[in-house]
Amino acid sequence: MSGWTQISGSAVALPDANIDTDQLIPARFMSQSRADGYGGFLLHDVREGTPAHPLNYHTPKVLVTGRNFGSGSSREAAVYALVDFGIRAVFAPSFGDIFAGNAVNNGLLAAQVDQATIETLLAHLGNGAEQAHVDLSTSRASIAGIEVRFALNPVHARKLINGWDDIDLTAQHADEINAFCAARHAAHSWAMPAT
Amino acid sequence: MNLHSTLLDKLWDAHEVLRREDGTSLLWVDRHLVHEGSHHAFAKLKSRGMPVAQPALTFGVVDHYAPTRAGDAAADIRKMIRTLGENAAETGIRLFDLHDPEQGIVHVVGPEQGLTLPGLLINCGDSHTSTHGAFGALAFGVGATEVAHILATQTIWQKRPKSMRITFDGQCAAGVTAKDMALHWIAALGADGAQGYAVEYAGTAVAALSMEGRLTLCNLSIEGGARMGLVAPDDVTFDYIKGRPFAPTGAAWEAAVADWRMLRSGRESTFAREVIFDAKKIAPTVTWGTSPEEALPITAKVPVPDQLGGKADHARASLDYMGLTAGMPLTDVKVDQVFIGSCTNGRIEDLRMAAAVLRGRKAVVPGLISPGSAQVKKQAENEGLAQVFTQAGLEWAASGCSMCVGMNGDLVDAGKRCASSTNRNFKGRQGRGARTHLMSPAMVAAAAVTGHLADVRPLLEGRT
Numbered sequence: 323m324s325g326w327t328q329i330s331g332s333a334v335a336l337p338d339a340n341i342d343t344d345q346l347i348p349a350r351f352m353s354q355s356r357a358d359g360y361g362g363f364l365l366h367d368v369r370e371g372t373p374a375h376p377l378n379y380h381t382p383k384v385l386v387t388g389r390n391f392g393s394g395s396s397r398e399a400a401v402y403a404l405v406d407f408g409i410r411a412v413f414a415p416s417f418g419d420i421f422a423g424n425a426v427n428n429g430l431l432a433a434q435v436d437q438a439t440i441e442t443l444l445a446h447l448g449n450g451a452e453q454a455h456v457d458l459s460t461s462r463a464s465i466a467g468i469e470v471r472f473a474l475n476p477v478h479a480r481k482l483i484n485g486w487d488d489i490d491l492t493a494q495h496a497d498e499i500n501a502f503c504a505a506r507h508a509a510h511s512w513a514m515p516a517t
Numbered sequence: 518m519n520l521h522s523t524l525l526d527k528l529w530d531a532h533e534v535l536r537r538e539d540g541t542s543l544l545w546v547d548r549h550l551v552h553e554g555s556h557h558a559f560a561k562l563k564s565r566g567m568p569v570a571q572p573a574l575t576f577g578v579v580d581h582y583a584p585t586r587a588g589d590a591a592a593d594i595r596k597m598i599r600t601l602g603e604n605a606a607e608t609g610i611r612l613f614d615l616h617d618p619e620q621g622i623v624h625v626v627g628p629e630q631g632l633t634l635p636g637l638l639i640n641c642g643d644s645h646t647s648t649h650g651a652f653g654a655l656a657f658g659v660g661a662t663e664v665a666h667i668l669a670t671q672t673i674w675q676k677r678p679k680s681m682r683i684t685f686d687g688q689c690a691a692g693v694t695a696k697d698m699a700l701h702w703i704a705a706l707g708a709d710g711a712q713g714y715a716v717e718y719a720g721t722a723v724a725a726l727s728m729e730g731r732l733t734l735c736n737l738s739i740e741g742g743a744r745m746g747l748v749a750p751d752d753v754t755f756d757y758i759k760g761r762p763f764a765p766t767g768a769a770w771e772a773a774v775a776d777w778r779m780l781r782s783g784r785e786s787t788f789a790r791e792v793i794f795d796a797k798k799i800a801p802t803v804t805w806g807t808s809p810e811e812a813l814p815i816t817a818k819v820p821v822p823d824q825l826g827g828k829a830d831h832a833r834a835s836l837d838y839m840g841l842t843a844g845m846p847l848t849d850v851k852v853d854q855v856f857i858g859s860c861t862n863g864r865i866e867d868l869r870m871a872a873a874v875l876r877g878r879k880a881v882v883p884g885l886i887s888p889g890s891a892q893v894k895k896q897a898e899n900e901g902l903a904q905v906f907t908q909a910g911l912e913w914a915a916s917g918c919s920m921c922v923g924m925n926g927d928l929v930d931a932g933k934r935c936a937s938s939t940n941r942n943f944k945g946r947q948g949r950g951a952r953t954h955l956m957s958p959a960m961v962a963a964a965a966v967t968g969h970l971a972d973v974r975p976l977l978e979g980r981t
Contacts, residue, residue, distance in 0.1 A: 339831050340708055340808045344943040349924050352554065353582075353593040367945050390709040393742065394941060395922075396644040398557065398660035416709050419744045420644055424660035477539040488662070489565070492670045495535060495543060499672055502534045502545050503571075512765035512773035513547050513637060515573065 323429050325485030326458070329410045331383030333454035333465045334376045335447035339388035341365075343400035343421060346392065352399050360399060361406035377407070380451040384465060385412045386443045392421025392432070401428045411456045411463070413470065415440050426478045429485060431456065433463070433472035443468060458483055520783035523680045524747055525715045527780060528655040532638045534672060541676045544655075548632055549575045549667050550623050550641035551610070553582045553597040558642065558664035559604040569608040571671040576632060577605045577612040578623040581924045583917030584615075585887045594925060608668075619762075621890020621916045624648040624860035628732065629892055631761025635750040635777040640667055645860050645940065647738040651731035652758075653750035653780045658739065678745065679789035681714035682782075685722035687796040692974040694870065695730035696862060696938070696957035698722065699737035700802040700812040702794060708810040712742035714790065717782060722796035723748060728757040729866035736861045740809040740940060749781035801973055803847060804942045804955040806835030811942070815960070815972045819845045838944055839952050840932070847970050850954070853933040855884035855911070855965045856947075857958050859921035862938035863889025867958040868897045871938075872905040874962035874976050881968040884911040884961075885927065887919035911965065923948050936964035 351363040369375045376382075385404075391414040392400060401424045404412070411431040425432040433456075435443075443465055446452065452466035458479050463470045480486065492499075507514055522530075532544040549571075551558070562569070569575055582597045584590040590598075598615055605612035613620045619630060624645055627633040635653035639646060642664040649656035659673065667673055683702055703710065716738050718731075726734065731748045738746030748754075755774055758764045765773045800814035811832070813820070821843040822832035836843060841850065857863070857871050868888065886906050888894040894916055897903050903913050920927040921939040923946075929935045931950025938961050939946075942953040954970060963973040 342943045344946045348945055349922050353597050367949050396658040396660050420658055427662035475539050488666050489669050498534055512769045515763040516765050
């Protein structure tokens with residue numbers, strides 16, 4: 323995975339709340355190989371059922387959407403679909419916890435922004451696409467001419483910027499992990515499966 | 518014993534290997550459960566040439582794609598199951614394969630086999646891993662990258678959630694179940710009401726629940742936004758575990774119970790958020806929309822969006838998708854079919870509750886019943902429950918995730934309405950264009966025999 327610090331592109335609004343991962347990628351596509359790309363599956367049924375859906379006309383890098391985005395199933399394929407479609411940042415009042423974790427592991431910024439700001443952005447974007455710029459190094463974005471600040475955990479920022487993988491980070495702690503494992507099983511033998 | 522520590526704190530502290538500068542902990546994982554959907558993670562591990570760090574702590578289950586009906590499965594479904602088998606064989610992990618007598622849904626099999634124990638940290642690449650918290654375990658769902666990380670290191674990076682306690686005082690009335698308690702709190706707090714929190718369930722109505730009921734309650738935590746649900750373990754928990762295949766025995770059992778009895782929040786514990794409900798005021802509850810928060814007592818009417826303030830737009834879209842008219846009584850909503858099963862409500866007690874309603878009655882709509890595991894299936898057949906279902910005209914199938922998510926081809930057709938004992942009424946969850954109403958298995962049985970959403974309470978009179 324390659325990292326990024328700044329992106330410029332278009333932003334599009336999806337004003338619905340509770341856009342869950344079942345909508346982001348219907349379950350029937352999840353047996354497909356990632357090598358072929360998941361972008362075509364993004365919001366597949368919603369887009370097909372709504373000819374005027376903005377993602378049928380635009381290929382944005384930024385989405386602005388309603389609360390509880392990415393709730394539901396832990397399927398990381400929902401993030402694959404967004405990333406393979408070309409999206410690098412999603413701005414919403416809140417995100418499903420598991421989705422937010424999956425996002426940072428795949429170079430997708432899940433930026434939490436207050437409800438009032440989101441409503442302003444949604445109103446400015448309407449059904450169209452507007453210019454957007456996102457800068458991870460300053461935790462600032464400009465969307466449809468509106469300046470937005472977002473909170474970004476410093477470790478998440480480093481992961482997004484460097485495209486880092488947790489496995490590499492964790493490998494540095496192998497000795498501590500091994501010691502913890504030995505101590506746990508010595509003190510609590512019942513924690514090992516019995517058979 | 519620290520009177521201030523919450524159950525969450527005790528579990529967290531017992532698993533924390535280290536903490537990095539942003540406050541995120543590296544946690545030791547006692548049990549890692551994988552399923553067919555974990556293929557992305559195995560591929561990632563293979564591409565890096567890494568072995569599974571702790572195969573003895575890793576268990577595989579075929580559930581999401583498991584065929585539940587006779588006949589040949591589609592090629593892509595067979596491939597998903599075969600791939601898990603190959604990955605399990607290559608990495609040396611125990612697999613509960615499709616025809617294993619102990620196969621089932623991962624969140625049913627874990628408890629049933631004694632793999633799920635109080636005090637453990639349990640991860641699985643499935644959001645309903647919160648289920649296992651019913652034992653006083655720290656259990657949460659993770660994504661594929663995290664599955665690969667756990668396979669490689671037996672650890673997970675995680676930020677400690679805030680603590681929330683949801684207390685159900687009093688007792689639930691007859692016909693009101695853990696499913697109704699869960700839908701009740703989610704409707705009150707919202708589908709993101711507990712986001713960022715671990716929810717500990719407490720109160721007399723929770724203590725009175727069987728393990729099956731507690732599993733249902735914790736299972737649905739994620740539908741209220743909480744990645745983890747918890748119930749402090751007690752004698753109900755220990756009695757359930759004792760003698761299960763992977764549970765400790767002898768001296769290890771005694772040591773375990775002594776440790777497990779410490780797993781409760783202290784008297785002086787404070788929670789970041791406290792919510793209290795009166796259990797006796799909870800009615801059988803059904804969802805009417807496309808989010809679990811869109812739930813109401815069965816005695817209510819379909820809401821009028823204009824009266825819902827900020828949620829009006831979502832409600833309008835929900836009613837449109839669900840094909841419902843604002844203001845109509847919920848009991849006027851006719852259903853096309855029913856489904857009983859899933860990690861939420863596919864256990865033996867769930868089937869007993871449904872059978873109590875269906876015994877001697879006929880379903881007026883078609884329906885599918887998929888037990889949560891092969892063991893549950895066998896037990897239900899031995900108890901005569903399966904005969905009750907088939908005599909009522911319902912289809913008795915094999916175990917798996919089945920029509921909850923439809924990956925195995927058990928789907929609800931577009932525009933059809935299904936009364937379902939599952940966990941998600943999302944658009945398209947049970948099939949493209951399918952309309953799902955969530956409710957308890959007893960309420961599903963009531964819908965089956967009446968052909969519409971119905972209050973189960975009168976149907977249970979003189980029966981339980």
